[in-house]
Amino acid sequence: MKSIGRFIALTVSSAVLLAVPAVAQAAPAQPAERATKFTTIKTWSGAKQQACKKSTPNGKSWKVVTRVVNGRQAEVGVGLIVWKGEKEIDRASTPIVNKGVTSKPVSVKIRKNDRSYRLEAFQYQGQMGDGGTLKLKKLRRC
Incomplete structure (x- = not known):
């Protein structure tokens, strides 16, 4: 009788151990x-x-977020600069990322509805760079 009980206990525990990984894989992702x-x-x-914008909690500014989705041709970094007239107010840039890598996003803040502020995007490889003015209305909301 003891051997039958042990056999059943081993069979049940083996079935449970085999079922746990299957249940874990079938569970919905977070x-x-x-x-x-x-x-x-x-x-x-x-x-x-790439970039997008979202309103700050006080509603007076945009938080503009950018990142680089690197293709397979070169190592590249990107960034944003906020200008008020000729004075630089804020700057954020990604590090240069390898081919096939997407950078972590970086962000700057710019005042809403104030034409004295200008947003500029730039891209660079080592010492070489390119860029230009960016219109906020062309960006999607994050």
């Missing part, structure tokens, strides 16, 4: 963070500079 809807603002040397 909900992902809300997808960020980036706009591609510039393609340069096989890389895409």
